[in-house]
Amino acid sequence: MAEAIELLPPGLAETGFAETGQAGTGQAGTGQAGTAQAGTGQAGTGQAGTVRGAPGKRQVRPPRHLADLDQAGRRAAVTELGQPGYRADQLSRHYFARLTDDPADMTDLPADVRAELGGALLPPLLTALRELECDGGTTRKTLWRAFDGAYVESVLMRYPDRVTMCVSSQAGCGMACPFCATGQAGLTRNLSTAEIVAQVFAGARELAAGAVPGGPGRVSNVVFMGMGEPLANYRSVLAAVRRITDPAPAGLGISQRSVTVSTVGLVPAIRKLTAEGLSVRLAVSLHAPDDELRDELVPVNRRWKVAEVLDAAWDYAAATGRRVSIEYAMIRDINDHAWRADRLAGLLAGRLAHVNLIPLNPTPGSKWTASDPAVAAEFLDRLAARGVPVTVRDTRGTQIDGACGQLAASAVPARPEPAQRASVTDRGPTTRGHDR
Ligand code: SAH
Numbered sequence: 001m002a003e004a005i006e007l008l009p010p011g012l013a014e015t016g017f018a019e020t021g022q023a024g025t026g027q028a029g030t031g032q033a034g035t036a037q038a039g040t041g042q043a044g045t046g047q048a049g050t051v052r053g054a055p056g057k058r059q060v061r062p063p064r065h066l067a068d069l070d071q072a073g074r075r076a077a078v079t080e081l082g083q084p085g086y087r088a089d090q091l092s093r094h095y096f097a098r099l100t101d102d103p104a105d106m107t108d109l110p111a112d113v114r115a116e117l118g119g120a121l122l123p124p125l126l127t128a129l130r131e132l133e134c135d136g137g138t139t140r141k142t143l144w145r146a147f148d149g150a151y152v153e154s155v156l157m158r159y160p161d162r163v164t165m166c167v168s169s170q171a172g173c174g175m176a177c178p179f180c181a182t183g184q185a186g187l188t189r190n191l192s193t194a195e196i197v198a199q200v201f202a203g204a205r206e207l208a209a210g211a212v213p214g215g216p217g218r219v220s221n222v223v224f225m226g227m228g229e230p231l232a233n234y235r236s237v238l239a240a241v242r243r244i245t246d247p248a249p250a251g252l253g254i255s256q257r258s259v260t261v262s263t264v265g266l267v268p269a270i271r272k273l274t275a276e277g278l279s280v281r282l283a284v285s286l287h288a289p290d291d292e293l294r295d296e297l298v299p300v301n302r303r304w305k306v307a308e309v310l311d312a313a314w315d316y317a318a319a320t321g322r323r324v325s326i327e328y329a330m331i332r333d334i335n336d337h338a339w340r341a342d343r344l345a346g347l348l349a350g351r352l353a354h355v356n357l358i359p360l361n362p363t364p365g366s367k368w369t370a371s372d373p374a375v376a377a378e379f380l381d382r383l384a385a386r387g388v389p390v391t392v393r394d395t396r397g398t399q400i401d402g403a404c405g406q407l408a409a410s411a412v413p414a415r416p417e418p419a420q421r422a423s424v425t426d427r428g429p430t431t432r433g434h435d436r
Pocket of ligand 1: 262328329
């Protein structure tokens, strides 16, 4: 694992993790990551302010948007603009139910009011720079540029029975996992609530317009498995979850049960999430059952160990009644040993958990590659033999750099070519074992 250690420092240095040894604590641990952002109910001016991202850097805050605000915040915002409160409900209906953010379409509003409210509360946040598709157009990846030039990606995946949007929660990521493209590039900044919601909105609008093969449709699932560590941007992510799941027209009306928040294992934030009383699915990116290896693959493990992370996960499962997804990227000769499968089975047997084995999406320039299929099959068998539900994730979108982080990285010439990330599909067809 010496080579793994050598791969780590760039991200660590950038996040301040190296100095404090507490990646994520200043953010997720205290829930303050989003305090400077356009947050729920904030009666801002709509002007750009500063936002916390990587420590020591000051960035300009994204403009305030309707989707940053809860319903009370929206009413307060329109009242401040000299309009009656019900205008907020009209705007909400247009954005969250009719899926339009073009004031010209809002013909139930007087023209001057449209222009004023649209300008103040529906500023453009993300501009599509590139769109790539594969699987006959049913997997579509978008590279977005934010108002400040930050890049993020989202992926729409249409299956026969559902449509999943994989969204980014941060531009870049500070968690520095050495096998992950985004982790190599470091953190640029947290996304605002509305920037997260805008990714789902865009997919929902494409589907509603019939632009995705398969006819008009809806987004049924959202997974926070794009760029970034969602629980390190706790406040904005939580507000985004509410906007995504609140019934229309307050929100997009997607079931909480169909939303997955994936984390490296920021224990205080998992506990905070547990206390929210939501029924979203929690995914934990474990990747190793032992601290020695996990310290390298998921560096935040140096702060919160496997046992602590799983304790928090089991408490989440107990509180919500929902199985926790354990994500495990299969890396040849690194974490795919039979004894590690047995160790993992020992940790998970009898728990409310499901393992997703993800063939590593090998990264250009890295020595690491996906496990040999026979080795991966044995790993799966060993878990299944102990009664641990396990599936192998389908890897959609590898042809289009489905590979989150890769597109954004190649759009930033100043940055070194980072590693490629796995295509971030939600679960794929079950090969063996139980479905979750
Ligand atoms: N930061 C969050 C969510 C984003 S990553 C987290 O770590 O959970 C979504 C999933 O893709 C995580 O399980 C992550 O470990 C995995 N992943 C990242 N790079 C990968 C790669 N090259 N191959 C396979 N899986 C990868």
